[in-house]
Amino acid sequence: MSSSRTSSSRFEAASRTAGGPRSSRAIQRVVIRVAAFVVVVVVLAVGLPARRGWAQLGGLPGVPGKAAVALVDVNTADEATLQSLPGVGPALSKQIVAGRPFASVEDLAKVKGIGPAKLAALRNLVTVGGAGRSAAAAAPATTIATPPAVVAGARPAVPSAVTTIPKATIPVVPSAGLPTVPPAPAAPAGGGSGPSLATARESAARSASKLPAGVKVNLNTATEAELEMLPGIGPVKAKAIVAGRPYAKPEDVMKVSGIKQGIFNKIKDAITVQ
Numbered sequence: 001m002s003s004s005r006t007s008s009s010r011f012e013a014a015s016r017t018a019g020g021p022r023s024s025r026a027i028q029r030v031v032i033r034v035a036a037f038v039v040v041v042v043v044l045a046v047g048l049p050a051r052r053g054w055a056q057l058g059g060l061p062g063v064p065g066k067a068a069v070a071l072v073d074v075n076t077a078d079e080a081t082l083q084s085l086p087g088v089g090p091a092l093s094k095q096i097v098a099g100r101p102f103a104s105v106e107d108l109a110k111v112k113g114i115g116p117a118k119l120a121a122l123r124n125l126v127t128v129g130g131a132g133r134s135a136a137a138a139a140p141a142t143t144i145a146t147p148p149a150v151v152a153g154a155r156p157a158v159p160s161a162v163t164t165i166p167k168a169t170i171p172v173v174p175s176a177g178l179p180t181v182p183p184a185p186a187a188p189a190g191g192g193s194g195p196s197l198a199t200a201r202e203s204a205a206r207s208a209s210k211l212p213a214g215v216k217v218n219l220n221t222a223t224e225a226e227l228e229m230l231p232g233i234g235p236v237k238a239k240a241i242v243a244g245r246p247y248a249k250p251e252d253v254m255k256v257s258g259i260k261q262g263i264f265n266k267i268k269d270a271i272t273v274q
Contacts, residue, residue: 071125071126071127072084072085072125072126072127073126073127073128073129074096074100074102074105074108074126074127074128075100075101075102075128075129076129079093079094079097080093082096082097085122085125085126086121086122086125087118087121087122088122091113092111092113092114095111095112095113095114096108096111096114099111102128103128104128105119105122105123105126105127105128106119107128108122108126211229211230211270215270216270216271216272217229217230217270217271217272218271218272218273218274219241219245219247219250219253219271219272219273220245220246220247220273224238224239224242225238227241227242230266230267230270230271231263231266231267231270232263232266232267233259233263233267236258237256237258237259237263240256240257240258240259241253241256241259244256246273247273248273249273250264250268250271250272250273251264252273253267253271
């Protein structure tokens with residue numbers, strides 16, 4: 001009996017020295033802890049990027065109060081979508097639609113009913129796109145014309161002197177064969193019984209109407225002015241002579257009313273019908 005107890009005690013001592021059942025349980029605990037650590041690392045490695053992605057979209061799926069929120073484009077959204085924004089009702093949504101396009105979110109302050117407080121509440125919930133950005137990009141740039149450079153030391157152009165050309169003196173050529181009209185005689189001083197101015201002009205006209213010697217007037221072709229140069233022929237008789245054409249011989253002129261033998265005797269040597 002003693003020998004068997006001695007051998008079993010020795011076996012237990014050898015088992016403790018080699019690790020025995022106790023060491024195997026410890027190994028199992030270590031393996032379980034290592035496996036749990038690996039699982040945690042894998043979960044963290046896979047879950048954190050996904051968590052960050054959902055956070056960037058505005059919230060996490062399945063988490064109350066963390067729903068993803070999409071920005072509302074104030075240039076393209078309809079009135080119903082605009083009314084989903086805080087503080088925006090039917091009237092204000094119509095004002096926003098009427099005020100399009102908006103080049104920036106700050107332009108919403110121009111809408112009647114949107115003050116600084118409401119703009120601050122909407123600033124992170126809205127965006128501007130579409131027509132607003134296109135209109136801002138298409139706005140033509142203001143071009144300022146650059147004045148021409150002035151060269152230092154350059155003298156301005158001086159207009160050349162204008163040469164004054166004297167007016168050409170046109171000689172007065174008297175009508176061929178017509179005598180110059182003499183000046184009318186001056187009226188006597190003191191209003192005497194001398195000839196009047198009208199009488200002086202009439203006598204000057206008669207003297208100017210005399211034909212030069214040897215010149216004859218054709219009754220069939222002469223003008224009224226040429227006929228009036230005949231003695232005793234005035235404007236009325238000249239018109240009558242022209243109206244009575246043609247004339248076969250000079251004596252036919254006496255058929256004209258107002259021209260009788262006496263006047264014919266004065267003009268017979270100065271008229272012709274050829």
